[in-house]
Amino acid sequence: MKNVTLGTTDLTVSQHILGLMRITELSASEIRTLVGDAQAEGITFFDHADIYGSSGSPEHVCESLFADALNYTSAEREQMILQTKCGIRPGYFDFSAEHILDSVNGSLKALKTDYLDLLLLHRPDALVEPDEVASAFDQLHSEGKVRHFGVSNHTPGQIELLKRSVRQPLVVNQLQLSITHAPSITSGLAMNMAHAEQSVDRHNGVLDYCRLNDITVQAWSPFQSGATGGVFIGDRENYAELNDILDELAASYGVTPTAIAAAWITRHPARIQVVLGTTKGSRLREAAAGSEIELTRPEWYRLLVAGGALLP
Template structure:
């Protein structure tokens, strides 16, 4: 398993993350099987959010509770893994809440749900148009000084939104979690066709190029939905919407002796931004398949060939 630094720190973390978004209905046995498969593969980094499982009887923090109740981790085992959770999305008419009160209350409940004394990483789940950086800073300061959160970051934020938070937040923002897959790859492809009229990839849409910004500021990008077909549901593998891409994935999988899942993973991990890939699967075999792409050395030609097969213009 390849490791990457967590943001601007020297802390090594695996470049494959086990996402816990879909465990709401799993039995304790299935959760333990998924957890064990991830640990055995070297993916000892687990991603949660207070939102996950909110539409189940347990409400908010449901998936965090399912995870903790199934595993009942000892103190020693807890220290061997990285627990990350997110907050800021609320099931209310206003949708987002990055207030001091909400952040602190959500973290307190996450700690109870996960049966842990601290979170390794806390992310703001989505941008809040009504954000007050001073309130975020006050919450982060209190949580850090109390030893309840060790590191902080964001999710789905643009460069300017990060800069706004940094006017008040004193902790380094180590992570930005963003959607990225071969068929949802604008943040990687934009600018390749720079100054070419009529080409979608000649435009920059996120206020300055989030991938380049994160590289410049030592922020680790975490790719969520790494196999999704873009805005549509379902995965890219075998999709009739992407015959050229699947043909190339199959060709490279045969060449390297791995699965298309490994190749799709390697396309992300090959990028010099040193990203992490968040797996949302509940299938232990899919974890093993993805990990096989953790350090797979795609050539430049193979990497660009996949980007072109996914429909992007490579001049």
């Protein structure tokens, strides 16, 4: 497993992340096995959120299941990078200082740890007061409860607004990205193509912005076909050509199509981390193998076009 430097920090972290959103369907033994499989592949980074759990369940469920199943020692905890997110509440978003502080305290209790390595603001709050966020971040940082901060699904302008008040560097932006859902990449390729829907930039140049500001991008739903679609790997009804190329490259590199799809993301020079939300050890191992593959430019672009992107 390759490692990357996280944003402007001195943290060296695994290029792949294990996302724990779906572990409510697993037993404690199965959670331990899944985490052990991840660690065996060199994955040391674990992604949570206060809202992760079954529909209608209370907050911090997946965090509690994770900590209860692992029952880690302080030494074992030090070997992990634990990241969680806050800001989504039933029916609205909330970046108030009160909610951020309450959420972090709930996460620390659920995860049975004294500190979080990273805290992300989950979805942009249209009513955000940057000074409130800054106040919460200052308190959490000074108390040693959160070591680093970032955001998820934020535009460059939203990040700049936060930075007006927040003193800690925002080192992560977690964004949806896959071969078939890559507007943060493909809109720039269609510049000046007024006739093409792809030329419309709905991401405000976020990928270039993150590279310019040393913000690590974390790709969520790396195998999903779109905002609401299913997995594109093996979907020959909608992505026959793409799957033909995935199969061809998988055979060439001696891996599975899942590894190639993950390698497509990590090939990008932004040094993107891949968030793997699987609960299956086999899929985890397949994806992790992609970290060791560096696709050529022709291979990368073949996949991009087969995924639906237009080249001039």
